[in-house]
Amino acid sequence: xxxxxxxxxxxxxxxxxxxxxxxxxxxxxxxxxxxxxxxxxxxxxxxxxxxxxxxxxxxxxxxxxxxxxxxxxxxxxxxxxxxxxxxxxxxxxxxxxxxxxxxxxxxxxxxxxxxxxxxxxxxxxxxxxxxxxxxxxxxxxxxxxxxxxxxxxxxxxxxxxxxxxxxxxxxxxxxxxxxxxxxxxxxxxxxxxxxxxxxxxxxxxxxxx
Amino acid sequence: xxxxxxxxxxxxxxxxxxxxxxxxxxxxxxxxxxxxxxxxxxxxxxxxxxxxxxxxxxxxxxxxxxxxxxxxxxxxxxxxxxxxxxxxxxxxxxxxxxxxxxxxxxxxxxxxxxxxxxxxxxxxxxxxxxxxxxxxxxxxxxxxxxxxxxxxxxxxxxxxxxxxxxxxxxxxxxxxxxxxxxxxxxxxxxxxxxxxxxxxxxxxxxxxx
Numbered sequence: 001x002x003x004x005x006x007x008x009x010x011x012x013x014x015x016x017x018x019x020x021x022x023x024x025x026x027x028x029x030x031x032x033x034x035x036x037x038x039x040x041x042x043x044x045x046x047x048x049x050x051x052x053x054x055x056x057x058x059x060x061x062x063x064x065x066x067x068x069x070x071x072x073x074x075x076x077x078x079x080x081x082x083x084x085x086x087x088x089x090x091x092x093x094x095x096x097x098x099x100x101x102x103x104x105x106x107x108x109x110x111x112x113x114x115x116x117x118x119x120x121x122x123x124x125x126x127x128x129x130x131x132x133x134x135x136x137x138x139x140x141x142x143x144x145x146x147x148x149x150x151x152x153x154x155x156x157x158x159x160x161x162x163x164x165x166x167x168x169x170x171x172x173x174x175x176x177x178x179x180x181x182x183x184x185x186x187x188x189x190x191x192x193x194x195x196x197x198x199x200x201x202x203x204x205x206x207x208x209x
Numbered sequence: 210x211x212x213x214x215x216x217x218x219x220x221x222x223x224x225x226x227x228x229x230x231x232x233x234x235x236x237x238x239x240x241x242x243x244x245x246x247x248x249x250x251x252x253x254x255x256x257x258x259x260x261x262x263x264x265x266x267x268x269x270x271x272x273x274x275x276x277x278x279x280x281x282x283x284x285x286x287x288x289x290x291x292x293x294x295x296x297x298x299x300x301x302x303x304x305x306x307x308x309x310x311x312x313x314x315x316x317x318x319x320x321x322x323x324x325x326x327x328x329x330x331x332x333x334x335x336x337x338x339x340x341x342x343x344x345x346x347x348x349x350x351x352x353x354x355x356x357x358x359x360x361x362x363x364x365x366x367x368x369x370x371x372x373x374x375x376x377x378x379x380x381x382x383x384x385x386x387x388x389x390x391x392x393x394x395x396x397x398x399x400x401x402x403x404x405x406x407x408x409x410x411x412x413x414x415x416x417x418x
Contacts, residue, residue, distance in 0.1 A: 098404060098406045
């Protein structure tokens with residue numbers, strides 16, 4: 001399926017069929033997510049694959065999204081809750097190692113990261129990291145659709161509760177957005193048959209000549 | 210090119226060759242962007258194609274990103290600076306028209322949008338809309354790569370200045386992120402030959418069993 005076909009095929013699935021995603025497909029989706037573009041390449045977020053049914057049930061109990069339990073797999077994107085000198089130092093060392101460079105060769109890059117990131121508040125950096133996670137969410141949606149796997153991004157959940165359940169604070173992370181994966185229950189999902197609604201291009205795209 | 214190949218092929222191009230993107234390819238990238246997933250389908254952002262060379266020069270003058278002028282095309286993602294009752298009403302009417310439904314049939318959907326969006330501050334809704342734009346940025350990056358078009362997302366620019374130049378405030382929008390499109394100058398772009406650095410999957414993906 002090409003990209004435009006895949007984007008037209010996908011929709012935010014409301015009702016999932018009782019059918020499991022193969023681990024092979026899950027890994028392909030995760031591979032694509034891990035390759036997503038990310039500001040300065042820093043990947044300041046993580047992806048959790050929440051298989052534990054009790055956690056999913058607990059999380060669904062105060063959400064309007066039954067897909068949290070009904071889908072085959074539940075992913076969570078969680079972003080760094082702050083960025084400090086140590087995170088930058090570690091990243092610079094990692095890049096140097098991966099590219100076979102001396103750390104000194106990355107001095108300008110390091111300075112640029114410091115001057116941009118360390119002057120911001122934790123909240124500003126968390127929002128910045130969250131935005132990077134949304135790029136990856138977009139990649140995950142496309143990866144799933146190209147494999148004809150259905151997916152639903154979900155912002156409506158109790159993120160503080162999930163942070164606690166998963167002990168994210170201790171990991172320096174905060175929940176951002178969920179992504180359910182699985183297969184649509186075409187018969188019973190009213191939304192499966194609805195026309196995709198998108199703004200006409202002449203309204204959505206504005207040319208500045 | 211399949212998705213994983215495309216993601217491996219792409220990188221944040223630093224030096225663009227003096228070569229124009231065809232309008233056909235540009236339109237394909239814009240089509241993909243317009244089909245991106247967006248919370249509640251609302252698409253609370255717009256995409257500007259900035260062709261005007263004077264605006265690009267002016268914008269580049271206080272940015273560390275020469276790609277603003279050197280690339281073939283420059284896109285801007287700009288998000289709604291606020292969301293009010295009128296925006297929700299217009300959207301509900303648009304969905305009803307597109308799907309041949311009576312507006313009354315969407316009463317629950319409308320109430321849900323109101324209860325989520327109208328209680329937030331303008332700043333919170335702008336951040337939310339910006340995140341949706343980042344999903345679209347991710348889609349645009351993939352669409353470009355699959356066409357072997359190079360691209361660079363850029364956060365480092367004077368967004369207030371650009372808002373003024375484009376009169377975004379009057380349109381209810383604020384600049385979010387730029388995307389340069391074109392073709393890499395492989396000979397002269399040091400970054401074209403560097404190894405892509407990504408966290409090992411076992412560090413990036415965390416399983417909760």
